[in-house]
Amino acid sequence: MFYMLACVFTASGQQIALLKYHGGGDWYANPTSLPNLIKFCNKELHMNLNPVPAEVEVGSAEIFNFPFVHMTGHGNVLFSEQEVKNLRNYLLAGGFLHIDDNYGLDLSVRREMKKVFPELEFVELPHNHMIYHQKYNFPNGLPKIHEHDNKAAQGFGLIYEGRLVCFYSYECDLGDGWEDASVHHDDENIRTQALRMGANIIQYVFTK
Numbered sequence: 001m002f003y004m005l006a007c008v009f010t011a012s013g014q015q016i017a018l019l020k021y022h023g024g025g026d027w028y029a030n031p032t033s034l035p036n037l038i039k040f041c042n043k044e045l046h047m048n049l050n051p052v053p054a055e056v057e058v059g060s061a062e063i064f065n066f067p068f069v070h071m072t073g074h075g076n077v078l079f080s081e082q083e084v085k086n087l088r089n090y091l092l093a094g095g096f097l098h099i100d101d102n103y104g105l106d107l108s109v110r111r112e113m114k115k116v117f118p119e120l121e122f123v124e125l126p127h128n129h130m131i132y133h134q135k136y137n138f139p140n141g142l143p144k145i146h147e148h149d150n151k152a153a154q155g156f157g158l159i160y161e162g163r164l165v166c167f168y169s170y171e172c173d174l175g176d177g178w179e180d181a182s183v184h185h186d187d188e189n190i191r192t193q194a195l196r197m198g199a200n201i202i203q204y205v206f207t208k
Contacts, residue, residue, distance in 0.1 A: 015050035016202075019071040019097070020057050023078030029102050030072055033178035040178075040195045041202050045135060049202075059083035063090045068205045069097050072175050074104035079112045088116045091158075091165040096205045099168040100175045103146075113158065113166065122156040122168060131155070131167060134203040136196040143193040145186070146173035164208075167201060174198055 018034055020027050034053040041047045053070075056063045059082050063069060069090075079087065091097060099109055110122065125131065125141075132138040132155075142153035153172035157164045177186060177194020186194075 014048070014206075015054050015066060016068040016070065017054040017056040017063070017066040019069050020055055021071070021077050021079065023076040023108065025073035025075035025077050025105065025108070027071070027073050029074060030175040030179050032180045033072075033175040034070060036180065037178045037195060037198045037202070041199050045199055045203055047202070047206070059086045061086075063087070063095065064093065067094070067096060068202065069095065070100065071097060071109075072100045072102045072105075074102050077105060077108040077112050079115060084112075084115045091116070092160065095165075097166040098201055099166065100173070101168070101170050102173060102175060106170060109168070117158055117160065120158050120160065122158060125155045125157045125167075129155075131164070131200060131204045134200040136200050138197060138200070142169055142172045142174075143197055144172060145177040145190055145194045
């Protein structure tokens with residue numbers, strides 16, 4: 001069955017969701033990140049997002065209720081055949097997936113997303129892409145939030161018929177920067193950069 005995307009409205013406005021997946025990875029990592037990003041967007045972008053993010057299974061029909069779904073973790077990701085079909089239909093219907101590698105997702109998330117879009121490859125988005133130039137300007141692309149392998153932060157996308165359906169932040173750890181300051185003890189500038197880039201992603205999705 002193919003569903004059209006229906007944005008959820010609650011008393012507090014539209015709601016975004018965290019993706020629950022199988023395979024052993026900790027999809028629940030960074031528990032304070034999305035609430036903090038939502039609070040930042042509501043204040044700085046004058047949005048009206050529900051302050052509490054939802055949690056949604058990859059294969060659930062409920063995913064079609066959310067215009068923006070965030071995925072993170074450190075470990076393995078595994079999608080069933082039904083989940084692959086459901087996620088593809090969600091993205092084709094107008095949904096958006098942001099994958100934030102919290103260090104350790106790369107191999108499995110690329111493998112599983114290839115099942116979702118076998119005809120597409122992740123492409124690195126140029127620094128002039130509009131996702132880096134919403135309210136906040138990032139002329140050099142993704143900010144580097146946490147260091148792991150001495151690699152530059154990179155932003156990749158899956159582009160279907162000219163539309164960015166999935167943004168993948170790699171070697172960046174945006175979600176760590178969204179967490180409460182007491183979690184990683186990042187300085188205020190690092191956290192601000194992470195939140196601003198996250199706000200850009202949200203703004204891009206809600207205004208595209």
